[in-house]
Amino acid sequence: MQNNIRVGIVGYGNLARGAELALARTPDMDLVAIFSRRDGVTSESGTPVHSVAELQDFRDKIDILILCGGSANDLMTQAADFGRYFHVIDSFDNHAEIEAHFQTMQRVASQANKVAFISYGWDPGLFSLLRLVNTAALPQGKNYTFWGRGISQGHSNALRRLPGVADAKQYTVPKEQYLEQLRNGSAADISAQESHLRQCYVVLEDGADPAQVSESIRNLPDYFQGYEVEIHFLSQEELERDHSGMPHGGFVIRSGETAPGERALIEYRLQLDSNPNFTAGVIVAYARAAMRMAAEGKSGCFTIFDVPPAYLLPQTPEDIRHLL
């Protein structure tokens, strides 16, 4: 009987709570401790919560850390710091910075004789895996990614920073008409701007002018400018009642040809009631794979592209082959 994998969680936001939930249902893994930068945090599962400053004391008690901080400020630093002492896995999702993060973690983890798994979840993560496998299976073709319908944290935050906005949620919605065009093989080049609708649910501050707020939303560069935007004003009560979930999902589509005029379509779709809880489930499965690769003597940085799929499940190779 193999020992259970001993896991630590760093951070205690939505993703960390998802990991806590997933680990509670994972018989071959034990959640040892949660590490937070805040004081007075108690965990839902009763798992001990420690300060991140105490991490060093757990070097012999924890095999792998699931890093649940944000990509903007936390993950690159935390991975580089803690990756010197632990195997680590993160959900780093700033696509433009992934290569820099990879290079750092390749150096850190190799020197420490640890594995660092970066950018796990669904995008990057499962969507990346599908983009790669689809590209290989159907070389003459084109990849399309659609996001939603789901809450975009970044766009919701951008709305909340605007003058006159008390609170807000933003749903990214893929346009069905473009999905249908792709499925029918009639779509040419579609930009992300064309193919997504942005639905804004906005609570105004007292006395704010709806017309002026609408104007400033529509003209916000990078976030809303150039997109079809829907703006709904509502009360704080309505926002909390109807829009407190964290649904998300999306589509990875490859459309191509196996011979001239002979079409092939590959479509992958996620529809998730809870984005953080699903993301956490993916990370927990890949944390298991990380320990398999570490047990093989591997070290360095590994993305989802480097992991043999069989390592994701705890069953024996023969049992897993029943899924063939």
Next chain:
Amino acid sequence: MQNNIRVGIVGYGNLARGAELALARTPDMDLVAIFSRRDGVTSESGTPVHSVAELQDFRDKIDILILCGGSANDLMTQAADFGRYFHVIDSFDNHAEIEAHFQTMQRVASQANKVAFISYGWDPGLFSLLRLVNTAALPQGKNYTFWGRGISQGHSNALRRLPGVADAKQYTVPKEQYLEQLRNGSAADISAQESHLRQCYVVLEDGADPAQVSESIRNLPDYFQGYEVEIHFLSQEELERDHSGMPHGGFVIRSGETAPGERALIEYRLQLDSNPNFTAGVIVAYARAAMRMAAEGKSGCFTIFDVPPAYLLPQTPEDIRHLL
């Protein structure tokens, strides 16, 4: 600059022609020769065609053989024979016999210091990969596989063997109502019999009684009994005009929960104008991966579950990471 992968194709049916087509568009692989058991075969690409008896002479000229025979009679024997001298990849799709085939090839390839890649294509193959990854990502859930709409060779052959049938094609069609139920989370247990319709296009022999042929189709055990069956009689000309393609596809769906009452749905879909040409494309990509694993010093039998996805593409790891 690395040398191109030198490929041989064994057999020259539809799948082999698909592999020939795919290799012609694959810059890092060269098709060296095709091996057939029939005399007088000429290839569409002008590739030399040899007798399978001559395979031994190619031990220094070919790295990997793509075995394109049938699962029923050819592949287990050919893989065991030729796997002693070459790396091999096949599309063995008799699910009940995969484990036996694996065990044989594990022994043969290990002894020969070769890699044997078995059961590549889309089912088994990409569908298997999705079943595994989905199971790992969403442990509390259930996998569903739907096939079609597409031509089933096995069912078409079964129709042709019936008295009174001159020629026939059979389409397997997934029932949209069950797909919708799954997507909505309202489906319970669905059997393959319930969830698929079998459309038969039948050319009668002169003087055959349509009612009697229909009766014998509907009562054919394993193939049609227990299924909803649609029977269309037509002329040989109509069959050839309207039903000579080899379309196929299907769905792999996992429906589950990330927490009690919190749903997640994963749907993967293929829609293929040409089943053999798409299957060949998958096999060619995994043949590249086979050579990577062989170059690492690996030997033995490997299924799609054992292959790091990055090995599927010819680009550098850094270029591949752009797909993250």
